[in-house]
Amino acid sequence: MEAGILSVPGGPGKRGHRVPFPAPHEARTMKLATLKDGSRDGQLAVVSRDLATVHLADGIAPTLQRALDDWAFIAPQLEDLYQTLNLGKARHAFPFEPGRCMAPLPRAFQWVDGSAYAHHFELLTRARGAEVPASYRREPTAYQGGSDDFLGGLDDAPFASEDWGIDFEAELAAVVDDVPMGAAPAACAGHVRLLMLVNDWSLRHLIPDELAKGFGFLQSKPATAFAPVAVTPDELGEAWREGRVHAPVLVHLNGRKVGDADAGAGTVFGFPELIAHVARTRNLRAGSILGLGTVSNDDTARGFSCIAEQRALETLADGQPSTPYLCFGDRVRIEVFDALGQSVFGAIDQAVVRTRP
């Protein structure tokens, strides 16, 4: 629909250079974001591969949820716009500002978060004096999270008290289209439509009492944050395989690099297995988000993707933790780069702030 339009001065394409028609494979890739417009669901936009420019997609679908509701019909139109934008030929492109983004899905109908990284799960389970369930390596472990109020990647993260044990968790998540009840893992891989980067804020001091009840997390998992850009799996090229993202997740705490664990290593299940696990007894509807949990590798030289893990290691080594949980004013940055050094999802970069009364 955007064919034949003029190139944009300052756009990212090679102006005056004839670009060959994209290969079929490339046509399945795209990057999407949701811009703040004062509404609850924001405005769907297509972002260029280099995250330099953006183009509203409101002529195609007003929101990302609406695009996911009718993906087979909507996605090709978004792809057309993405191709045009990457060529620098999109009519109304403008510079991409990540701070203008909400979470790609500012609210969602489902958010299920797994705990696929054995090193993280086993360390934290033991650190709170609990037993690793016998089922852990046999089937996915996951909880149902709140999905009514997500934070944008550059939004402040508000908390009422530093005494809650404020912690981040760097994760990857998948967005699916409709998954029918009983779908097998092999079929579930094809239902992954988008991937996202997550900061799953956690309140460590509230977790033990909640998990002791057996009913899962509630107060201990406040609003979750998502990087500005959601990408189709094919955007990751070879890094997307076996239902996992094979790439390091860079974590900076107050400007200091603290982790670069490989999201493709150390997992006991991938996205297809998690999706099939949740879909065993019910349908998953389009726009459901599923996460694999805090990225974590056995190799502790890769650092940490949440403070709790570091504290558990310190406790094992020294008898007590030395890394404090977060304080107001602290800043967490989480980012994934592709093989060419390009930021894939844009950065999560959040300040911890005190809630306004």
Added chain:
Amino acid sequence: MEAGILSVPGGPGKRGHRVPFPAPHEARTMKLATLKDGSRDGQLAVVSRDLATVHLADGIAPTLQRALDDWAFIAPQLEDLYQTLNLGKARHAFPFEPGRCMAPLPRAFQWVDGSAYAHHFELLTRARGAEVPASYRREPTAYQGGSDDFLGGLDDAPFASEDWGIDFEAELAAVVDDVPMGAAPAACAGHVRLLMLVNDWSLRHLIPDELAKGFGFLQSKPATAFAPVAVTPDELGEAWREGRVHAPVLVHLNGRKVGDADAGAGTVFGFPELIAHVARTRNLRAGSILGLGTVSNDDTARGFSCIAEQRALETLADGQPSTPYLCFGDRVRIEVFDALGQSVFGAIDQAVVRTRP
């Protein structure tokens, strides 16, 4: 907006009889439903108090979520239509067929289910050999449920296997508008915009393993069903007080009455306390649904609102349960009547069926 229009032949109002202008109190009441129209969110409609007629509300708000998103602006318009409909003067009213209804919110951004009835919680916790947490009577116990795929009140409930221990749970739930983080219980009562009747389908044989993990319910809580009509709290008159619905919940199993427990008795918390509990560390956004859990009274003469409870009592008395869980073809009916004998929410009336492959 519907003032001065003609009466409808066959409508429920007293034609030719001059009805006095509704009192201010009455003007805050209404009944809403969502009609199947092939879309994911259905079509918002206003239902007459006697559940005899219905009028599309699509000229006011296309969906119930949209109405909740902007409740202060939308609700008065829906109320006007409700008044007109009750007077038999709505222009395009037609007979209400509960079978045409989806859940009032066919999908929602949040579904948190509590366990407020001490008799139910303590009995079932002990029945699975677990300890009642010390916190149970001190603060609300609740879990985050799946909300992406709700069933309508007359929809079949599909399951792949009878071996899962198929059970119903009769419950009441509240729908809130935006609740700010940290809101006190007293303030939370005012955020209850609608009440609904729930069948929280549960797979008993999958619960022990899931709760042992501590991460809550996932496979053991398949799609939840809701009665056709959502009502404002004031529709219940004196039965809505202390943040609870004081009315019996009638349960029939295959045509036989098995329970009529009072939803206002035997609770350790009400809706305001549950809402405040969940909002302690995060905002709750409009359209969030919160349930008080399976209705249950200490007085066992009131019968049961889920089979698991009856089986636990049988086990205590006889050493083993005698009431089986549900089989394909079984039918569950759940309904609440007001003081005048009028069905408040319409009935939940569902058949247990085998999923089609």
